[in-house]
Amino acid sequence: MLELNDISTSYGQVSMLRGVSLHVRKGELVCLLGPNGAGKSTTFKALSGLLPLDGGTARLMGQDVAQKGTEKLTALGVGFVPEGRRLFPSLTVRENLRLGYDASGCKTSFDQRLEMIYDLFPRVKERMGQQARTMSGGEQAMVALARALIGDPELLVMDEPSLGLSPKLIDEYFDTVARIHAEGKTVLLIEQNAEKALSIADRGYLIVRGQIMVEGARAEMLADDTIKHMYL
Ligand SMILES: Nc1ncnc2c1ncn2[C@@H]1O[C@H](COP(=O)(O)OP(=O)(O)O)[C@@H](O)[C@H]1O
Numbered sequence: 710m711l712e713l714n715d716i717s718t719s720y721g722q723v724s725m726l727r728g729v730s731l732h733v734r735k736g737e738l739v740c741l742l743g744p745n746g747a748g749k750s751t752t753f754k755a756l757s758g759l760l761p762l763d764g765g766t767a768r769l770m771g772q773d774v775a776q777k778g779t780e781k782l783t784a785l786g787v788g789f790v791p792e793g794r795r796l797f798p799s800l801t802v803r804e805n806l807r808l809g810y811d812a813s814g815c816k817t818s819f820d821q822r823l824e825m826i827y828d829l830f831p832r833v834k835e836r837m838g839q840q841a842r843t844m845s846g847g848e849q850a851m852v853a854l855a856r857a858l859i860g861d862p863e864l865l866v867m868d869e870p871s872l873g874l875s876p877k878l879i880d881e882y883f884d885t886v887a888r889i890h891a892e893g894k895t896v897l898l899i900e901q902n903a904e905k906a907l908s909i910a911d912r913g914y915l916i917v918r919g920q921i922m923v924e925g926a927r928a929e930m931l932a933d934d935t936i937k938h939m940y941l
């Protein structure tokens with residue numbers, strides 16, 4: 710569903726990703742771990758078509774990212790949760806969800822998809838008429854995830870979704886992601902919170918200074934000395 714093959718990118722003269730390869734198969738929950746500034750969001754930008762590649766190839770849903778761009782990828786069934794949520798602050802929750810739905814090309818009706826969202830996030834139902842900017846951080850995190858899910862994407866790609874949440878909300882958030890995965894979604898979860906991410910992931914990658922340093926199944930990641938040293 711997602712395949713980065715030896716990609717490199719740069720910001721001006723400064724190279725950032727250097728030969729990054731990673732893949733996500735249908736049904737997997739894969740995490741991309743790494744410290745601050747390691748290149749996680751750069752990877753997100755590269756795979757979502759927001760940043761041109763200097764080399765290598767990026768494919769999502771079998772399509773070349775460079776030829777498609779973010780909008781077409783969304784319409785093909787990819788739900789993006791960008792870093793910092795990026796809600797439309799002055800729009801209501803309903804309007805934010807509607808924009809996610811309209812971008813998706815989903816065939817099920819908006820109202821039917823809303824029922825699924827309410828089932829997953831009961832608190833969103835009471836907040837539909839509220840401006841996004843007036844919501845708490847935890848609520849905004851849920852709305853950003855709901856906006857990505859409402860179009861029923863096959864693949865969900867999230868960039869540090871739990872950043873800034875309290876420990877209790879982080880636990881709730883990861884439980885929700887685990888449930889979404891258990892119900893059939895394929896997920897790439899980009900996270901600094903290695904312990905939480907590895908608790909729900911099938912496999913993972915560690916990126917450091919623009920390069921993949923470690924990769925493996927959950928148990929291998931948990932046993933890896935570099936990861937233990939950095940995080941656990
Ligand atoms: N638009 C930009 N212009 C120049 N440098 C950038 C830009 N965005 C990110 N960087 C730099 O690239 C590196 C990786 O950033 P990023 O991918 O955002 O890291 P993170 O793993 O924390 O998400 C950092 O050193 C950051 O300062």
Ligand SMILES: [Mg+2]
Nearest residue numbers: 749750792869
């Ligand atoms: Mg980042």
